[in-house]
Amino acid sequence: MIGWLLDALPLSYPDAVVVVGTAVVGFVAGALGPLAVLRQRSMFGDAMSHGTLAGVAVAFLVTGAKVPEVLLLGATISAALAAFAMIALERTGRLRPDAAIGVVLSVSLTLGIVLLTHIAGSGNSEQAGLNSYLLGQAAGLTERDIVLALALGAAALAVLLVGFRLVRSATFDPGFTSVAGVPTWAVDAASTGLLALAVVLGVRTVGAILMVALLVAPVVTARQLTKRLSTLVPLSGAVGAACGAVGGVLSGRAELPAGPVIVLLATAVAVLSVTFAPRRGIVARMRRRRTRVAR
Amino acid sequence: MTTTVVRPPSALALHEVSASYGGRTVLDGVSVEIPPATLSAVVGPNGAGKSTMVKAALGLVPSVRGHVALLGEPLRRVRRRVAYVPQQDSVAQDFPITAVQVVEMGRYPHRGWLRRLTRHDDELVAAAMEQVNVADLADSPIDELSGGQRQRVFLARALAQGADLIILDEPFTAVDARTESALLEVLTSLCENGRSVIAVHHDLRTVLDRFDHAVLLAGTVIAAGAPADVLTAEHLERAYGMAPLALNR
Numbered sequence: 001m002i003g004w005l006l007d008a009l010p011l012s013y014p015d016a017v018v019v020v021g022t023a024v025v026g027f028v029a030g031a032l033g034p035l036a037v038l039r040q041r042s043m044f045g046d047a048m049s050h051g052t053l054a055g056v057a058v059a060f061l062v063t064g065a066k067v068p069e070v071l072l073l074g075a076t077i078s079a080a081l082a083a084f085a086m087i088a089l090e091r092t093g094r095l096r097p098d099a100a101i102g103v104v105l106s107v108s109l110t111l112g113i114v115l116l117t118h119i120a121g122s123g124n125s126e127q128a129g130l131n132s133y134l135l136g137q138a139a140g141l142t143e144r145d146i147v148l149a150l151a152l153g154a155a156a157l158a159v160l161l162v163g164f165r166l167v168r169s170a171t172f173d174p175g176f177t178s179v180a181g182v183p184t185w186a187v188d189a190a191s192t193g194l195l196a197l198a199v200v201l202g203v204r205t206v207g208a209i210l211m212v213a214l215l216v217a218p219v220v221t222a223r224q225l226t227k228r229l230s231t232l233v234p235l236s237g238a239v240g241a242a243c244g245a246v247g248g249v250l251s252g253r254a255e256l257p258a259g260p261v262i263v264l265l266a267t268a269v270a271v272l273s274v275t276f277a278p279r280r281g282i283v284a285r286m287r288r289r290r291t292r293v294a295r
Numbered sequence: 296m297t298t299t300v301v302r303p304p305s306a307l308a309l310h311e312v313s314a315s316y317g318g319r320t321v322l323d324g325v326s327v328e329i330p331p332a333t334l335s336a337v338v339g340p341n342g343a344g345k346s347t348m349v350k351a352a353l354g355l356v357p358s359v360r361g362h363v364a365l366l367g368e369p370l371r372r373v374r375r376r377v378a379y380v381p382q383q384d385s386v387a388q389d390f391p392i393t394a395v396q397v398v399e400m401g402r403y404p405h406r407g408w409l410r411r412l413t414r415h416d417d418e419l420v421a422a423a424m425e426q427v428n429v430a431d432l433a434d435s436p437i438d439e440l441s442g443g444q445r446q447r448v449f450l451a452r453a454l455a456q457g458a459d460l461i462i463l464d465e466p467f468t469a470v471d472a473r474t475e476s477a478l479l480e481v482l483t484s485l486c487e488n489g490r491s492v493i494a495v496h497h498d499l500r501t502v503l504d505r506f507d508h509a510v511l512l513a514g515t516v517i518a519a520g521a522p523a524d525v526l527t528a529e530h531l532e533r534a535y536g537m538a539p540l541a542l543n544r
Contacts, residue, residue: 038390165403168392171390172386173385174385175381175386176381178353179355179370180375227435228396229390231391232391
């Protein structure tokens with residue numbers, strides 16, 4: 001099915017793989033991004049993303065091969081460990097959330113870089129390209145990566161769709177939701193899990209350091225254009241998909257790492273939206289204020 | 296032969312309830328009964344544990360000791376009958392949700408969280424918004440409403456839920472005087488129809504004028520009963536360390 005789509009696009013096969021692959025990753029990140037932004041957990045997502053690097057390195061050291069699924073599994077485990085470490089530091093160490101995030105983010109990035117440097121120096125010829133997990137690379141995507149991202153992404157979005165009201169209520173008004181009998185900690189845990197999935201799927205393309213921008217920027221763009229969460233989620237997904245696809249192709253052409261190109265693009269779109277959005281944009285609000293003063 | 300008079304259970308009954316936040320004891324052995332079908336205020340100085348008391352009663356504080364009954368039952372058996380209107384700053388700011396969507400939340404405990412609302416639910420939601428005069432704001436995003444309009448919307452949610460006990464935490468902060476008076480009128484008429492309303496509040500003047508019952512708190516219960524008996528100079532001095540205002544007319 002993916003093969004048919006790749007053939008149907010008016011692009012060369014490698015370009016088509018990049019466009020579809022980065023669009024899928026961008027859509028999943030954009031659609032699940034509200035779970036980070038609206039829960040004020042953006043930096044939490046960033047630390048999980050930095051945490052994936054060590055997991056990728058360890059998975060490679062253990063298996064000695066660059067099997068995408070295995071590296072993905074390693075990334076998932078270490079992202080989960082990072083999340084767990086942050087929560088534990090907050091709860092038992094009585095650290096403020098920003099301090100817990102700071103500690104975990106820097107420690108896990110350091111660990112990842114030390115391990116990757118060690119692997120690079122080990123003379124293992126298989127290791128070439130492992131560095132792309134740092135800043136991302138779209139060119140290396142394969143059809144198999146797309147199928148994997150599609151399957152996991154679809155599963156994550158299905159969970160969000162089914163539990164949509166729970167997530168919306170628990171995020172908007174946790175007190176009411178808890179009194180109504182919902183275990184809000186479980187909704188919180190599930191949301192964090194979905195966020196981790198979005199991060200892990202995108203890390204190879206966008207890179208561990210910049211992945212958070214693909215979670216946040218599309219949400220910022222879409223938030224300016226809607227007043228409903230039910231519109232925000234698909235709209236943010238669409239923005240993420242567009243930025244991913246265009247950025248992915250551009251980075252390949254310009255021979256630049258994909259992460260920075262996609263992120264610069266997504267940020268530019270967000271700035272445009274914040275400035276010019278019809279109702280909530282800066283220009284629109286200034287104009288409204290001026291008419292009010294004139295009256 | 297004797298006839299047993301079945302008295303309706305207390306709206307809220309706390310027995311020896313203690314709660315602490317981060318190692319600091321905020322509530323120390325609070326025992327109090329708030330009668331049903333009354334408009335009751337929980338008052339006291341800052342840090343007296345007013346919010347903590349209602350949150351503890353609603354299972355929102357992690358470490359609580361003691362016994363709590365709402366409408367004569369443990370919370371888990373009366374969740375649908377208890378509505379909670381939290382402090383405005385514990386609701387997410389800048390969240391993409393419209394006024395009518397907030398009021399619809401009041402129907403979720405009845406309908407379930409995964410199912411569609413019925414026409415009956417929609418009618419209850421519309422009627423509740425009508426009752427507090429926010430029907431015309433249904434499609435407005437919540438972050439574009441004034442403090443007074445927001446509070447009306449949150450009260451509409453409690454009305455749509457059809458709760459027998461409504462607990463409000465500082466409902467009149469950032470609310471204009473007209474809205475405060477209008478909301479108090481709605482709450483009073485609820486009580487006349489047998490519902491119970493408990494509000495954490497700090498304006499002692501309104502408590503004297505509009506409430507049926509008051510609980511004065513300062514870590515523990517200083518006094519409880521009719522507002523005029525509770526808000527005496529002696530009690531206020533014990534709670535606030537000094538009489539804050541001459542309240543006697």
